[in-house]
Amino acid sequence: MARRAVVHGIGHAVPAHVLSNADLEKVVDTNDAWIMQRTGIRERRITTAEETTSQLATTASLEALASASLAPEDVEMIVCGTVTGDMLFPATSCLVQSSIGAKRAGAFDVGAACAGFIYSVAVATAMIETGQISNALVIGADTLTKFVDWTDRATCVLFGDGAGAVVLKGVEGGERGVLKTALLADGGGACHIDIEVGGSRYPAGAAVSEGHRRGIFMAGAEVYRFAVVAMGDACCRVLADAGMSIEDVDLFVPHQANLRIIESAAKRLKLPPEKVFVNVEKYGNTSGGSIPLGLYEAVEQGRLREGQVVMTVGFGAGLVWGANLIRW
Numbered sequence: 001m002a003r004r005a006v007v008h009g010i011g012h013a014v015p016a017h018v019l020s021n022a023d024l025e026k027v028v029d030t031n032d033a034w035i036m037q038r039t040g041i042r043e044r045r046i047t048t049a050e051e052t053t054s055q056l057a058t059t060a061s062l063e064a065l066a067s068a069s070l071a072p073e074d075v076e077m078i079v080c081g082t083v084t085g086d087m088l089f090p091a092t093s094c095l096v097q098s099s100i101g102a103k104r105a106g107a108f109d110v111g112a113a114c115a116g117f118i119y120s121v122a123v124a125t126a127m128i129e130t131g132q133i134s135n136a137l138v139i140g141a142d143t144l145t146k147f148v149d150w151t152d153r154a155t156c157v158l159f160g161d162g163a164g165a166v167v168l169k170g171v172e173g174g175e176r177g178v179l180k181t182a183l184l185a186d187g188g189g190a191c192h193i194d195i196e197v198g199g200s201r202y203p204a205g206a207a208v209s210e211g212h213r214r215g216i217f218m219a220g221a222e223v224y225r226f227a228v229v230a231m232g233d234a235c236c237r238v239l240a241d242a243g244m245s246i247e248d249v250d251l252f253v254p255h256q257a258n259l260r261i262i263e264s265a266a267k268r269l270k271l272p273p274e275k276v277f278v279n280v281e282k283y284g285n286t287s288g289g290s291i292p293l294g295l296y297e298a299v300e301q302g303r304l305r306e307g308q309v310v311m312t313v314g315f316g317a318g319l320v321w322g323a324n325l326i327r328w
């Protein structure tokens with residue numbers, strides 16, 4: 001009998017501070033009409049100087065554990081998809097492990113940028129399916145606004161901060177659970193989105209780092225073209241693997257980077273608008289947080305119910321892309 005990783009609880013966290021397009025007009029030469037027309041983003045949440053990724057991740061995790069009725073000390077593994085951890089090391093998942101009191105859990109981070117939650121769910125699912133663990137707390141959390149170049153109007157309008165978390169539990173038999181996953185990468189496109197300074201190539205403060213970028217760089221047009229193709233590619237692969245068709249999908253929860261990218265991908269996949277979840281207007285691109293935040297709100301709004309099939313798909317810096325097909 002197949003053992004599946006079933007979603008038992010979900011939580012979320014966003015900072016309280018709202019940064020609207022009108023606020024951004026005071027920071028760079030931009031305007032609400034341009035941002036809305038090119039991206040669909042109306043506002044985003046941003047962390048204060050004191051708020052960290054692990055704090056958002058902790059709040060989301062505690063809500064997920066409560067909704068799964070799982071005590072922190074019974075969590076066996078914590079996987080956190082993030083590229084904006086509190087520090088280069090230790091892993092942010094370890095900080096969460098301590099703050100929630102998950103005394104028996106292992107913990108590690110997954111660095112797959114905006115596909116971080118997709119990758120993290122896939123890894124935790126494999127560990128559950130093979131019997132290594134019986135449950136996992138899987139988090140997607142990022143605070144990209146801390147790394148934004150606030151003088152670059154082409155990127156600073158796009159990002160926001162947020163986190164989401166799910167509890168996966170191993171269940172023998174049954175229909176529910178993660179059905180198939182697809183994980184893909186093309187490091188040849190690494191130069192299209194990056195932060196140069198802060199790693200071993202250009203350490204912060206080192207002479208070799210002079211003149212290199214400390215904030216997010218993105219080749220917008222290249223990433224746009226990649227994103228539309230990548231989303232379709234990942235979805236088609238998991239559907240083929242699962243022996244299912246797009247008509248079997250009840251809800252599509254894509255990475256929320258840009259409304260136009262989501263609409264183009266949905267059109268290519270022949271998904272009607274009522275099956276496509278969008279909240280990019282409220283949060284912008286929250287990287288690893290975006291898909292679990294979408295799932296959380298879809299559940300809250302009654303658009304995702306137990307037994308329904310949801311397609312989650314992400315793409316981002318790496319380049320990486322992937323999808324998880326889940327019977328909720």
Ligand SMILES: CC(C)(COP(=O)(O)OP(=O)(O)OC[C@H]1O[C@@H](n2cnc3c(N)ncnc32)[C@H](O)[C@@H]1OP(=O)(O)O)[C@@H](O)C(=O)NCCC(=O)NCCS
Binds near residue numbers: 031221223224227316
């Ligand atoms: C970033 C993005 C919205 C830009 O949209 P675009 O239609 O490609 O716009 P362009 O970059 O061609 O810029 C068009 C013009 O708008 C200007 N512009 C850029 N940002 C602007 C802003 N915030 N406000 C006003 N004008 C802006 C540009 O300077 C350019 O002006 P020019 O024609 O005088 O040179 C789009 O490329 C995109 O969404 N890319 C993918 C982003 C993404 O998904 N990233 C996350 C990956 S996880």
